[in-house]
Amino acid sequence: MQFKTISMIGLGYIGLPTAAVFASRKIKVIGVDVNQKAVDTINRGEIHIVEPDLDMVVHAAVKEGYLRATTTPEPAEAFLIAVPTPFKGENHEPDLSYIESAAKAIAPVLAKGNLVILESTSPVGATEQMAEWLAEARPDLTFPQTHAENSDIRVAHCPERVLPGHVLRELVQNDRIIGGMTAKCSEVACALYKTFVEGECVVTNARTAEMCKLTENSFRDVNIAFANELSIICDKLSIDVWELIKLANRHPRVSVLQPGPGVGGHCIAVDPWFIVASDPEHANLIRAAREVNDAKPQWAINKVRSIAKALSKEDVTVACLGLAFKANIDDLRESPAMKVVAGLAALPGLKVLAVEPNICHENSPLEEVELAQLNTAIDCCDVVVVLVDHDEFKKIDLAALEHSGKKIIDLKGLANANAK
Structure with missing residues (x-):
């Protein structure tokens, strides 16, 4: 499947590099962000974040006409959502309001055959919730949760797994987890990412893909906690940790x-x-x-x-x-x-x-x-x-x-x- 136009919703530390990599493959990318200053900066061929080599890729993509930023979603064949997923309250309850806003923003321009991918790191079930918000906004279209393989819109969760400072290289070289809500959703999402991913695109379901990203970071967190606790103990015992x-x-x-x-x-x-x-x-x-x-x-x-x-x-x-x-x-x-x-x-x-x-x-x-x-x-x-x-x-x-x-x-x- 060939993708001629992609929309990247969220142009931050993940969204902008991802948009730039797609654009470097001569695919038209429409970047969407609520931050007018960031939009203006990108449209000048400049960047508003620090990431090695990103400035050159963005400058070339904008100059050649493959990357353009705006504050309002426009029609595309694939929509990738990379917005924040913070907490709400003091009990660390996941806040999906940014995902909800992004879903409702793209809903008016969705068309039959479109692919919607949630890249934001999310709690288990977030992709299904996003699909529900889309279905509520567009009752004239069908979605995987009700029409499975025969749905008008394909939905998947494909989390990023990159290291800040090495994002451009790792976006291309790392394996990618593809978690479609159906097999067809995964197939279409794989086709999209294979336009630039040199690593393997590994297929699973949406919930497992969501949990996979959480597991990777929790594994690291547990190991860092061991080192941090050790450092506190060593300080108490006058040992060079x-x-x-x-x-x-x-x-x-x-x-x-x-x-x-x-x-x-x-x-x-x-x-x-x-x-x-x-x-x-x-x-x-x-x-x-x-x-x-x-x-x-x-x-x-x-x-x-x-x-x-x-x-x-x-x-x-x-x-x-x-x-x-x-x-x-x-x-x-x-x-x-x-x-x-x-x-x-x-x-x-x-x-x-x-x-x-x-x-x-x-x-x-x-x-x-x-x-x-x-x-x-x-x-x-x-x-x-x-x-x-x-x-x-x-x-x-x-x-x-x-x-x-x-x-x-x-x-x-x-x-x-x-x-x-």
């Missing part, structure tokens, strides 16, 4: 991950709660891991507060290195570094300077925190807190700073890495 993990990993069947200030990003910090919400009675280990990782930022705040108090100064300046949720990107979603910095800024007697090389210094994401250049922050601070291992920070001689009298709280193991 970085050396300990390095030694433990010499065992041929042990591979302990690296600890940090917590877990961030829209996937690993969110997805496990979707499993917990679906079966709270039995998701005990997954819940415990989430609680360990969610508590790590407060542990870091307490650690800084204790060290600052021991300095016996009226005002202590703290330089916090990094705000993004991982290295070398500008993504602040669920960032534990942001939580640490915000928590420190709320403490009396502390002046907090944040250093984030991937964010414009005119646009601080935290009103109460000053963004500073790296050298300025280090020169005038009493305490250095390493929250993200950006490449710029790896060049810092933490040992020399400590020797000069500054207190170092290295939550990413940069000192250990630089000692190799």
Whole structure:
């Protein structure tokens, strides 16, 4: 099956790279986003996020006429939805309102034979719920939940599984899980992704595809929680956790991950709660891991507060290195570094300077925190807190700073890495 026009609903960290990759294969892509500024930026051939090489691909696609952005959905042969799926309330209940809005937005332009794919990481059953919203909005069309293989509209769930900073490469090279609501839905979705996916397109049903993505990220979350809990115990026992993990990993069947200030990003910090919400009675280990990782930022705040108090100064300046949720990107979603910095800024007697090389210094994401250049922050601070291992920070001689009298709280193991 040949696709001439694709609509990408949501032009964020997943939607824009996906749209760009399709466009690079000479397929017309209509990108849709509610953010007018992002739409205008893309239509100039520029990008509003940080992702290596994406700027070149988007510029070429726009210049050649294969990619165009708008705020209003237009007719297409396939619609891919990549919108946020956050929580609502304090009980980590999945919020599907963005998916609902996207479904209702594309419903008026749907036509017989169209394919609708939910790419957003979602709780089990979200794809079926999306299909219900579409059916309610378009009673003149038939959908898989009522007409199975004979439906007018094909519906599938195909979650992304890419690493920020490597999105363009992994979109192409990684295997893709194709979860159609029917066999025909999977077949059509496979045909679409095979226009650029070099990995294998593995077919399953929609619910299993949804659970697969949640499982992948929950597996990682549980393993990170082990490392984070270990780091807290080692700090209590005056053991260098970085050396300990390095030694433990010499065992041929042990591979302990690296600890940090917590877990961030829209996937690993969110997805496990979707499993917990679906079966709270039995998701005990997954819940415990989430609680360990969610508590790590407060542990870091307490650690800084204790060290600052021991300095016996009226005002202590703290330089916090990094705000993004991982290295070398500008993504602040669920960032534990942001939580640490915000928590420190709320403490009396502390002046907090944040250093984030991937964010414009005119646009601080935290009103109460000053963004500073790296050298300025280090020169005038009493305490250095390493929250993200950006490449710029790896060049810092933490040992020399400590020797000069500054207190170092290295939550990413940069000192250990630089000692190799």
